[in-house]
Amino acid sequence: MADNGKQHAPHRGDMTGAKALWATLANHGISTVFGYPGGAIMPVYDALTFYPEVRHVLTRHEQGAAHAAEGWAKATGEIGVCMATSGPGATNLVTGLADAMLDSVPLLAITGNVASHLMGTDAFQEADITGITLPITKHNYVVRDVEELPLIVAEAIRIARSGRPGPVLVDIPKDIQLAAFHGEIPAPHARPEAPAPSPESVERALELLRGAKKPVIMAGGGSLDASAEITALARAWDIPVITTLMGLGAFPSSDPLWLGMPGMHGSVAANRAISEADVLLGIGLRFDDRVTGRVSGFAPNAAIIHVELDAAEIGKIIRTHVPVRGDAKQAAQLLAEGAQPTPRPEWKAQIEDWKSRTVTPETYGAGYAVKAVVDRLRPDDILSSDVGQHQMLAAQLARFEKPRRWINSGGLGTMGFGLPAAIGAGMAEPGVRSVVIAGDGGFQMTAQELATLKMYDVRNVKICIINNSFLGMVRQWQELFHEKRYSEVWLGDSNPDFIKLAGAYDVPGYRATTAEELPAAIDAWLSDPKSALLEVVVPHEHGVFPMVPAGAALYEMIETEPVRSPDLSAQMQDAAEEASEA
Amino acid sequence: MTDTRDHLLSILVRDEPRVLTRITALFGRRGYNIRSLSVGSTEHPGVSRMTIVVSGDRGVVEQAIRQLEKLHDVVRIIDHSLEKYVDRELVLVKVAITPESRVEVRQIAEDFRSRIVDVGRHALTFEVTGDEGKITAFIEQMRPFGILETMRTGRIALTRGSNADIPTHVYHEGETQALQPTLEVQPREERARHVPNLF
Numbered sequence: 001m002a003d004n005g006k007q008h009a010p011h012r013g014d015m016t017g018a019k020a021l022w023a024t025l026a027n028h029g030i031s032t033v034f035g036y037p038g039g040a041i042m043p044v045y046d047a048l049t050f051y052p053e054v055r056h057v058l059t060r061h062e063q064g065a066a067h068a069a070e071g072w073a074k075a076t077g078e079i080g081v082c083m084a085t086s087g088p089g090a091t092n093l094v095t096g097l098a099d100a101m102l103d104s105v106p107l108l109a110i111t112g113n114v115a116s117h118l119m120g121t122d123a124f125q126e127a128d129i130t131g132i133t134l135p136i137t138k139h140n141y142v143v144r145d146v147e148e149l150p151l152i153v154a155e156a157i158r159i160a161r162s163g164r165p166g167p168v169l170v171d172i173p174k175d176i177q178l179a180a181f182h183g184e185i186p187a188p189h190a191r192p193e194a195p196a197p198s199p200e201s202v203e204r205a206l207e208l209l210r211g212a213k214k215p216v217i218m219a220g221g222g223s224l225d226a227s228a229e230i231t232a233l234a235r236a237w238d239i240p241v242i243t244t245l246m247g248l249g250a251f252p253s254s255d256p257l258w259l260g261m262p263g264m265h266g267s268v269a270a271n272r273a274i275s276e277a278d279v280l281l282g283i284g285l286r287f288d289d290r291v292t293g294r295v296s297g298f299a300p301n302a303a304i305i306h307v308e309l310d311a312a313e314i315g316k317i318i319r320t321h322v323p324v325r326g327d328a329k330q331a332a333q334l335l336a337e338g339a340q341p342t343p344r345p346e347w348k349a350q351i352e353d354w355k356s357r358t359v360t361p362e363t364y365g366a367g368y369a370v371k372a373v374v375d376r377l378r379p380d381d382i383l384s385s386d387v388g389q390h391q392m393l394a395a396q397l398a399r400f401e402k403p404r405r406w407i408n409s410g411g412l413g414t415m416g417f418g419l420p421a422a423i424g425a426g427m428a429e430p431g432v433r434s435v436v437i438a439g440d441g442g443f444q445m446t447a448q449e450l451a452t453l454k455m456y457d458v459r460n461v462k463i464c465i466i467n468n469s470f471l472g473m474v475r476q477w478q479e480l481f482h483e484k485r486y487s488e489v490w491l492g493d494s495n496p497d498f499i500k501l502a503g504a505y506d507v508p509g510y511r512a513t514t515a516e517e518l519p520a521a522i523d524a525w526l527s528d529p530k531s532a533l534l535e536v537v538v539p540h541e542h543g544v545f546p547m548v549p550a551g552a553a554l555y556e557m558i559e560t561e562p563v564r565s566p567d568l569s570a571q572m573q574d575a576a577e578e579a580s581e582a
Numbered sequence: 583m584t585d586t587r588d589h590l591l592s593i594l595v596r597d598e599p600r601v602l603t604r605i606t607a608l609f610g611r612r613g614y615n616i617r618s619l620s621v622g623s624t625e626h627p628g629v630s631r632m633t634i635v636v637s638g639d640r641g642v643v644e645q646a647i648r649q650l651e652k653l654h655d656v657v658r659i660i661d662h663s664l665e666k667y668v669d670r671e672l673v674l675v676k677v678a679i680t681p682e683s684r685v686e687v688r689q690i691a692e693d694f695r696s697r698i699v700d701v702g703r704h705a706l707t708f709e710v711t712g713d714e715g716k717i718t719a720f721i722e723q724m725r726p727f728g729i730l731e732t733m734r735t736g737r738i739a740l741t742r743g744s745n746a747d748i749p750t751h752v753y754h755e756g757e758t759q760a761l762q763p764t765l766e767v768q769p770r771e772e773r774a775r776h777v778p779n780l781f
Contacts, residue, residue: 312648
């Protein structure tokens with residue numbers, strides 16, 4: 001880590017609210033905080049100089065701080081911490097908090113606020129951040145008494161990590177940061193044990209599984225920490241496993257039982273298996289609409305067993321026949337113990353047939369490039385993605401042998417997530433390569449975080465930009481559902497020279513524009529001792545398939561890219577040029 | 583959305599700023615319709631009690647309850663449709679009167695055990711308490727005379743019997759400290775559930 005001029009003051013002196021905050025964070029083992037200072041949080045940043053055991057990472061935008069904290073949390077399973085000042089600083093965290101809420105990421109956000117007596121007066125840089133973040137946090141607090149500050153922070157950390165994890169925000173008025181603190185710094189709360197599933201529910205689930213002729217297991221983001229148990233469960237019963245976008249890595253991709261990802265851009269095998277299954281065992285998931293497609297057509301023949309910690313998710317979208325409320329780890333273990341594998345040769349043969357319908361991108365394009373990159377990854381590498389076509393391609397084509405190696409914005413679909421998340425993950429695990437695949441659109445939403453890479457001399461972040469000069473996913477929808485009216489999705493004329501942009505931050509850049517150039521460019525990029533950027537320029541018009549159109553059932557999926565008329569490329573180019581001229 | 587009807591929920595919450603917003607925002611965001619809402623303090627310092635009438639089918643109400651249970655400020659939820667309860671509403675009704683109708687209006691009010699709380703030259707204001715049926719009946723009886731204004735408090739309810747809705751174990755050993763706006767919070771799993779145990 002570069003010395004950024006931090007003054008290490010050994011004497012901590014009189015305790016203030018701000019110092020109590022850092023002492024509490026340090027007591028909780030928080031080693032890194034991503035943030036950005038400002039007027040209303042200055043006492044906290046001043047007190048930071050007395051706490052060298054906590055590293056503060058200065059991002060270039062508060063949104064970057066929030067996503068970096070998310071990347072940290074998703075890679076490690078531990079809580080991520082971000083920090084911002086009042087008003088605009090706090091509102092810049094909002095996207096990251098919403099993202100963490102939808103993806104159940106344990107996150108602690110600390111915001112400064114104007115002094116207590118100014119709150120509610122529309123003071124300079126005042127925003128009602130607890131009001132604003134009410135629906136996108138698990139809980140939030142305004143600290144009104146300095147003596148409560150450490151207790152609130154400890155409690156916030158407990159809430160963020162317990163049960164179904166999520167973001168918690170603590171808003172601290174400036175006078176509270178400055179006030180004298182006389183209390184004790186609390187020890188961390190013990191992590192509460194997840195509730196065990198009831199024996200009755202497990203027994204009913206076992207009964208269903210025993211009678212199943214076409215069973216399938218579907219594992220979501222809530223199953224990542226139960227990966228070993230789920231693997232044992234699936235092998236014991238010999239049941240194929242589908243992992244959702246958030247659950248990728250919960251089951252090893254190399255296992256013959258793995259069917260891929262379900263849903264809108266899911267694999268043929270996963271979507272067909274769901275549509276044909278007679279018993280579907282869902283573990284740690286919430287049946288997002290991108291997974292289910294049209295709900296009435298989801299698993300139409302299946303009895304649903306739903307293992308889930310959050311009672312509110314059971315029966316929310318999909319009618320559940322056997323709810324198993326509790327810890328995924330314990331439930332999977334109990335279900336594995338009751339295993340009675342029965343041979344199901346027809347079901348297996350059917351699944352093998354579907355699996356053979358995997359689409360491998362053969363011609364040079366976004367899919368080809370993503371595959372070339374992900375094939376080069378090692379099992380330990382962390383792969384992050386931004387949001388768009390490249391994300392779905394990476395999810396389809398990457399292979400994960402273990403959990404917490406895949407980091408992306410699932411529920412909120414936040415463009416700009418990729419780079420800061422990869423930085424956060426890379427800082428959490430400095431010995432591991434943190435690779436991010438982004439599109440030319442999303443990358444530019446948080447490209448300023450290249451400066452964070454430079455400042456902290458992070459050496460393990462590898463950025464790959466799949467550049468098709470379009471907002472590719474929107475373009476794909478416009479092609480399919482809006483008669484190719486490419487409205488406001490052409491970026492090509494205004495894109496920067498990404499290599500030069502990276503170079504401006506001392507990040508070395510590599511470029512490939514053809515299939516022939518690609519292998520050497522990837523090698524040079526990955527073997528660069530520094531963090532580096534690879535731009536892969538691909539044809540404009542490639543889509544992501546298979547695809548289930550919005551509102552369709554999973555069995556109505558389009559398996560392969562529709563055949564285009566020969567002049568389609570030209571048409572698209574014309575349309576794009578017209579759009580950019582207009 | 584079959585079997586749409588009103589459900590009466592009592593929600594015990596920590597008495598902290600913004601709790602009402604948290605609860606109503608949850609109903610608003612998820613599209614549950616609040617028909618009536620009343621809030622007041624309880625016999626325990628730091629705990630407030632909300633009575634919410636929400637309309638929807640059984641599934642909607644169960645989902646609403648489970649979402650509410652996730653809120654950190656919610657101590658306990660009672661779905662009154664699952665057991666016997668008493669409920670009341672207070673209504674002020676201002677009824678137009680004429681010299682000819684005055685006696686008859688007063689007689690009806692007396693039949694309903696209603697009290698006159700204000701006397702005007704051309705109107706009487708009555709206070710009526712009772713369950714929904716009684717209040718509806720009272721208003722229907724008065725309607726022919728001309729109802730000038732009404733104000734209803736919203737329904738409130740308590741479970742019948744001698745059990746208190748806030749069990750003592752919610753409080754740890756000490757009396758009220760757990761639900762004071764201090765930060766020692768009962769783990770959610772230990773909170774008594776009054777919703778059907780599906781799990």
